[in-house]
Amino acid sequence: MTIRPASDRSLLVVFGDRIGPESYSAVVHLTHGLAGARQVLNLHPAYTSVLIDFDPRRYTHERIEALVRACMETPGPPAPQPRQVEIPVEFGGACGPDLEDVARHTGLEPERVVEQFTAAVYEVYFVGFATCFPYLGGLPAELATPRLAAPRKHVPRGSVAIGGHQAGVYPLASPGGWRLIGRTRLRLFDPQAAPPPLMRMGDRVRFVPEARR
Amino acid sequence: MSSIRVVSAGLLTTVQDLGRFGWAHYGISASGAADAFALRAGNLLVGNAENAAGVEMTLMGAAFEFQADAVVALTGSDFGAGLPLWSPVEVKAGQTLRCGPSQSGARCYLCVRGGIGVPKVMGSASTHVITGVGGRALRAGDLLPIGSEAIRRPRAAAKSVPPLGDGSLRVTGGPQSESFSDELYRGTYTVSEESNRMGLRLRGPVVPSAAGHMLTEGAPLGAVQVPPDGQPIILFVEHQTTGGYPKPANVISADFRRLGQLRPRGQVSFERVTIDQALRLLQQQEQWLYGL
Numbered sequence: 001m002t003i004r005p006a007s008d009r010s011l012l013v014v015f016g017d018r019i020g021p022e023s024y025s026a027v028v029h030l031t032h033g034l035a036g037a038r039q040v041l042n043l044h045p046a047y048t049s050v051l052i053d054f055d056p057r058r059y060t061h062e063r064i065e066a067l068v069r070a071c072m073e074t075p076g077p078p079a080p081q082p083r084q085v086e087i088p089v090e091f092g093g094a095c096g097p098d099l100e101d102v103a104r105h106t107g108l109e110p111e112r113v114v115e116q117f118t119a120a121v122y123e124v125y126f127v128g129f130a131t132c133f134p135y136l137g138g139l140p141a142e143l144a145t146p147r148l149a150a151p152r153k154h155v156p157r158g159s160v161a162i163g164g165h166q167a168g169v170y171p172l173a174s175p176g177g178w179r180l181i182g183r184t185r186l187r188l189f190d191p192q193a194a195p196p197p198l199m200r201m202g203d204r205v206r207f208v209p210e211a212r213r
Numbered sequence: 214m215s216s217i218r219v220v221s222a223g224l225l226t227t228v229q230d231l232g233r234f235g236w237a238h239y240g241i242s243a244s245g246a247a248d249a250f251a252l253r254a255g256n257l258l259v260g261n262a263e264n265a266a267g268v269e270m271t272l273m274g275a276a277f278e279f280q281a282d283a284v285v286a287l288t289g290s291d292f293g294a295g296l297p298l299w300s301p302v303e304v305k306a307g308q309t310l311r312c313g314p315s316q317s318g319a320r321c322y323l324c325v326r327g328g329i330g331v332p333k334v335m336g337s338a339s340t341h342v343i344t345g346v347g348g349r350a351l352r353a354g355d356l357l358p359i360g361s362e363a364i365r366r367p368r369a370a371a372k373s374v375p376p377l378g379d380g381s382l383r384v385t386g387g388p389q390s391e392s393f394s395d396e397l398y399r400g401t402y403t404v405s406e407e408s409n410r411m412g413l414r415l416r417g418p419v420v421p422s423a424a425g426h427m428l429t430e431g432a433p434l435g436a437v438q439v440p441p442d443g444q445p446i447i448l449f450v451e452h453q454t455t456g457g458y459p460k461p462a463n464v465i466s467a468d469f470r471r472l473g474q475l476r477p478r479g480q481v482s483f484e485r486v487t488i489d490q491a492l493r494l495l496q497q498q499e500q501w502l503y504g505l
Binding site: 031035043056126133 | 234235236237238239240241243334341343344345346347385387388411428429430432433434435436453454455456460463464465466488491492495496499
């Protein structure tokens with residue numbers, strides 16, 4: 001574990017540089033352990049790190065670091081049963097303009113890409129980027145496809161995408177460089193409704209193919 | 214309830230308080246006033262709680278018709294409203310306050326005694342423009358209710374306002390500062406027209422990116438991130454909560470107000486300071502605010 005200031009009002013805690021179960025369980029432990037702590041303004045969990053924002057008028061980096069160390073030495077509550085989330089997806093066509101490219105890159109037929117993609121169970125590693133974007137682990141290695149060389153200016157809301165070894169779903173229309181293979185009608189995030197978003201850290205996610213309308 | 218009618222909306226006029234904290238792990242950044250110093254000063258001047266919601270105007274101001282007597286303060290940049298800035302001012306029912314194009318920086322704040330009484334979403338009245346959390350930008354015809362966040366008497370006008378400086382942004386080292394040499398500190402950068410509340414895009418001398426792959430990690434407000442093209446982006450109040458570009462530096466809290474007042478085509482340069490220096494500068498700013 002390394003702890004360093006990221007700014008005059010934040011501390012970055014890093015659990016190594018490899019994505020894996022050990023670093024990830026440390027991220028989950030720290031995120032849950034510090035959630036709601038009064039010293040913390042915001043928590044930004046990621047694959048192997050947690051960024052902690054605090055009010056520098058009230059707390060010092062040393063104080064927050066002590067809080068982190070105490071949290072890591074305290075056993076957390078047993079992990080809650082993960083929630084199961086099913087995402088209906090229309091694959092290919094206008095909904096998944098990059099499905100053919102993924103098929104070409106992986107050497108699989110598009111139908112096989114969809115089969116393999118929907119056979120897997122994904123875990124929400126963390127939620128971030130611009131609003132409730134779920135970073136999903138568990139993409140079958142055969143389906144890994146590099147990101148686009150130049151990101152699209154406009155990715156439609158609900159796009160289901162592959163970015164390298166990761167999968168994700170765009171909660172809102174935004175720019176993006178991942179390969180779009182399908183789209184869901186489910187709203188991952190509704191600004192009018194109170195969060196939490198549809199997918200949260202630790203959730204298990206399945207994609208279910210939906211017939212083309 | 215008494216209210217203020219938006220007669221014309223200006224370029225980008227939004228309701229803002231000091232931000233929506235506690236949701237970054239869902240990918241929602243705090244948003245809030247781009248120049249929080251100006252909003253806090255305005256609230257203090259009219260006797261509000263510091264975090265009361267006010268109206269943020271951007272580059273081209275809005276016009277407001279008051280449907281009841283009110284005490285207001287305009288802070289931040291001068292948008293040519295014809296009222297003294299950084300001072301509580303009484304406005305009569307039926308009067309219209311007209312702001313025009315900015316005559317200095319990017320943003321002007323209208324604070325009203327009582328605050329803007331819009332409902333809070335997830336604990337904040339702030340508009341997160343890019344996602345729509347907390348509402349949308351104001352339009353002509355919108356009615357802004359005046360709230361009940363006044364907690365003390367209005368203050369005397371500010372005697373002098375700490376200067377914004379000459380475009381130098383003071384920064385502390387970012388998490389990847391070792392992967393960069395000091396190119397960032399040599400050049401002068403121009404704020405691109407594509408800048409917004411999410412990020413300030415800079416154009417200028419290329420900052421060579423460190424080689425190697427970086428895992429996506431949390432990104433704080435004011436982070437200077439350098440994508441492969443070497444043109445820095447400063448993450449601003451509606452920033453993404455995680456990112457995969459290396460960050461050589463981070464703008465200090467005391468200079469967030471400078472970020473909030475940067476206009477497109479404005480010039481900036483970077484000056485490295487220590488965290489202790491950054492905290493001392495923040496403390497000086499706080500002392501000025503509490504002297505109001």
